[in-house]
Amino acid sequence: MNRDPAAANAEHEALIQFLYLAPVGLVQADIDGEVVMMNPVAAQLLMPLSRNGGLDNLFVALEGVAPELRAAAARHAESYGKVCDGLHLHLDAGGGARRGPQILSLTLLKLDAGRLMAVLDDVTEQLLRERRLRQNDAWLNAILAGVTDYALANLDLQGRICDWNQSIGRVTGFGPEAVGQPFTIFYPPGALALEYRQDRLREADASGWSLDEGQRVRADGGEFWGSTLVAPLPDREPLPGESGSPAYCLILRDMGERPGQGMADSRQEHADAA
Amino acid sequence: MTATPLAFDAPDLAVRLDECTPGQLDALSFGVIGFGADTNVTLYNAFESQAAGLSPQRVLGQPLFTNVAPCMNNFMVAQRFEDAHEENSVLDVTIDYVLTLRMRPVKVALRLLSNPGSGTRYVLVQRQPR
Numbered sequence: 001m002n003r004d005p006a007a008a009n010a011e012h013e014a015l016i017q018f019l020y021l022a023p024v025g026l027v028q029a030d031i032d033g034e035v036v037m038m039n040p041v042a043a044q045l046l047m048p049l050s051r052n053g054g055l056d057n058l059f060v061a062l063e064g065v066a067p068e069l070r071a072a073a074a075r076h077a078e079s080y081g082k083v084c085d086g087l088h089l090h091l092d093a094g095g096g097a098r099r100g101p102q103i104l105s106l107t108l109l110k111l112d113a114g115r116l117m118a119v120l121d122d123v124t125e126q127l128l129r130e131r132r133l134r135q136n137d138a139w140l141n142a143i144l145a146g147v148t149d150y151a152l153a154n155l156d157l158q159g160r161i162c163d164w165n166q167s168i169g170r171v172t173g174f175g176p177e178a179v180g181q182p183f184t185i186f187y188p189p190g191a192l193a194l195e196y197r198q199d200r201l202r203e204a205d206a207s208g209w210s211l212d213e214g215q216r217v218r219a220d221g222g223e224f225w226g227s228t229l230v231a232p233l234p235d236r237e238p239l240p241g242e243s244g245s246p247a248y249c250l251i252l253r254d255m256g257e258r259p260g261q262g263m264a265d266s267r268q269e270h271a272d273a274a
Numbered sequence: 275m276t277a278t279p280l281a282f283d284a285p286d287l288a289v290r291l292d293e294c295t296p297g298q299l300d301a302l303s304f305g306v307i308g309f310g311a312d313t314n315v316t317l318y319n320a321f322e323s324q325a326a327g328l329s330p331q332r333v334l335g336q337p338l339f340t341n342v343a344p345c346m347n348n349f350m351v352a353q354r355f356e357d358a359h360e361e362n363s364v365l366d367v368t369i370d371y372v373l374t375l376r377m378r379p380v381k382v383a384l385r386l387l388s389n390p391g392s393g394t395r396y397v398l399v400q401r402q403p404r
Binding site for chain 1: 326327328329332341342343344345346347348349350353370371372373374376377378379381
């Protein structure tokens with residue numbers, strides 16, 4: 001602790017500013033919810049909820065969105081612990097709050113028999129992102145379950161199949177044993193140059209995608225005419241402790257019978273000749 | 275400038291504050307925060323500095339609604355200034371609010387002032403008796 005009064009004042013002011021700037025709402029209240037301290041973001045988030053224009057009591061301020069909070073805090077028998085953790089408070093979107101938060105996250109901590117601490121955060125954007133992600137997942141699952149002529153697979157950085165889904169089974173007949181195998185298992189044995197797999201991946205890296213058409217083979221040895229699209233995925237650096245994570249997506253289309261001569265492009269000829 | 279100090283509820287206050295010297299602003303018995311169109315603080319008088327516990331050098335030049343008074347960054351305060359700017363209209367409204375001066379919730383009256391023709395907008399802060 002610095003004993004120089006000027007330095008101590010500067011330290012105190014820096015601490016005050018730290019709390020002013022903290023990007024989450026912090027509130028300390030007594031066990032009945034009477035507010036003892038709060039930082040500005042807490043006031044920013046709570047003032048639009050206040051029905052009496054004040055913020056003297058946390059439970060009163062939150063009554064409209066979390067009426068059960070006071071009882072939950074009273075029920076919490078232990079002297080220390082979380083009364084609620086990341087509780088989502090859905091705000092009334094009406095009124096003038098068209099650009100304000102819609103959903104707050106509230107964590108209420110009992111510090112001891114007489115004190116509570118609350119952490120408030122605006123999680124509107126985060127929840128919207130999570131919802132979009134779940135919707136995209138549902139779309140993808142519907143596609144994987146529903147498409148009949150396409151197999152969709154994730155490939156790792158070496159072009160090995162990362163995971164199995166129904167579309168791979170339907171189009172190629174391969175089961176989960178395909179995981180870990182290179183995507184060239186869908187090509188007739190001996191038809192490819194050694195570098196083919198790496199060439200497709202490098203081309204996808206360089207131009208955003210790599211497409212070729214040619215003879216493909218099913219697990220039972222039956223052949224079909226297909227097109228193979230390989231495209232790189234974003235964010236493909238593996239996280240610490242992770243290996244074999246998706247680096248490319250592969251779309252294999254079953255085109256049925258081999259088309260007449262002259263239909264195929266130069267890439268297909270290259271694939272055939274290789 | 276008259277000898278009588280300006281009152282919190284005086285009419286045409288924005289225009290009269292524009293004419294005040296820093297010394298005159300510091301003599302007022304309510305808080306004065308002046309800021310520009312970019313929301314960066316340009317005026318921070320002694321009353322407000324003392325109440326908030328922040329010296330002017332920590333505040334001047336900082337964006338008001340994110341770095342100085344985040345508690346006002348909602349539709350009740352910040353958005354009123356944005357709306358007045360978009361509509362090119364005069365803003366002069368007084369609201370009851372709670373500020374967290376030195377982390378204590380304090381009931382205040384805020385007067386929000388903005389004139390389309392003026393470069394400086396004002397948030398005035400007057401403490402209310404509890």
